[in-house]
């Protein structure tokens with residue numbers, strides 16, 4: 001036992017299963033996390049939210065040992081009273097000793113193995129121990145047989161909970177996407193975690209699958225007492241099941257509280273206004289209450305703050321921090337979105353109509369002017385993967401563009417960006433090859449999202465004059481971030497929110 005990584009628990013801290021204190025993570029000159037502190041309480045669901053690039057996955061990577069933080073302390077208090085300092089524990093020991101399990105943004109199942117096999121592999125350590133780390137298992141050693149039977153029982157239990165037990169003997173890769181997500185969670189639960197960390201479990205799920213996910217997570221919380229830490233962009237999931245929400249922007253905490261207080265926190269709304277797609281719609285309509293939407297549409301009451309939208313959202317507040325190698329880096333704090341918004345609007349107006357000429361720094365939260373672009377090999381590349389979209393047009397055919405907001409995933413702002421880069425019609429998107437999708441995703445900073453949201457499939461239907469469930473909602477004027485008309489002028493009319501930029 002490593003004395004530096006384990007100590008007796010402080011009884012007073014026991015209601016916090018996880019305590020993150022003054023956590024910082026620097027990648028060269030980039031401060032991905034800056035002096036972050038928060039707690040996750042035992043038996044609760046804590047959500048970590050924030051715009052793209054806010055640092056959520058980096059926090060997860062520090063908790064689960066994939067990264068060793070530059071500074072700070074991460075304390076895990078187990079139910080038996082033992083306490084682990086995760087930043088000091090070798091990462092392979094975190095699941096077994098600290099009882100922390102995680103899932104990833106991208107599904108990582110053994111797709112050729114059956115569901116049951118996936119869950120048995122997760123219990124490999126337990127089975128190895130039962131075999132005495134010898135070949136006794138092969139000879140039917142009774143301890144091994146018992147452990148093996150228990151492992152199968154546990155696997156079946158979690159397959160039932162995840163509502164996929166009838167597919168136990170099918171290859172995991174044959175499952176629908178939502179069921180694969182639940183299988184990943186079932187696999188993590190087979191390791192008996194006390195803290196379950198889920199990185200965007202609802203990404204790419206349809207509403208029915210999201211409901212099944214919510215049910216599974218609530219069941220885990222209520223029947224096992226496992227604490228859950230969740231990164232999620234789907235606000236309906238966050239607000240429905242979380243007990244506690246921590247909001248990050250640029251690696252710093254901007255809000256921390258129960259879902260109700262967080263959803264009406266103007267700093268949170270302002271942070272999300274920097275995400276110029278339907279995530280804003282999600283926050284403002286699905287989650288936000290009418291007063292907040294009204295306040296944002298009309299600007300703040302002059303009695304409570306400055307009148308212009310950009311001053312309401314506050315200009316960039318930067319802080320210079322010393323970097324260990326002596327260089328100086330700047331970190332943009334909390335309410336820095338308005339500056340980006342203005343800069344982005346100006347940049348968009350002066351963009352040439354070619355994705356090939358888009359500069360390396362993408363106009364998104366991931367690479368704001370206040371932060372140098374990331375050099376992460378694991379994340380979206382800073383430059384488009386290809387020289388650009390192949391089938392751009394100089395202008396819409398017949399002077400009239402299609403209403404691209406009828407495609408689920410394209411809001412008015414992204415429609416405008418696509419128009420600026422020569423994409424006006426459904427048939428153009430319908431004809432996109434993989435390289436075109438990658439170029440558009442790189443520009444819009446949508447890692448894998450265009451594929452996940454099936455833009456091309458939707459565009460194929462719409463280009464043939466067919467409808468989708470979503471396009472019918474748009475045409476009926478029921479989608480806040482889309483414009484209702486079937487056809488629109490080349491430069492789409494600004495939405496209420498778009499008009500604020």
Ligand SMILES: Nc1ncnc2c1ncn2[C@@H]1O[C@H](COP(=O)(O)OP(=O)(O)OP(=O)(O)O)[C@@H](O)[C@H]1O
Nearest residue numbers: 027032052053054055056057058366374375376379
């Ligand atoms: N290994 C790495 N090397 C360099 N920079 C990195 C690395 N990992 C993350 N970053 C950068 O740190 C910042 C925070 O990234 P992170 O992935 O944690 O954000 P996030 O909130 O999880 O974003 P998203 O919601 O898009 O997944 C980004 O600017 C990212 O590019």
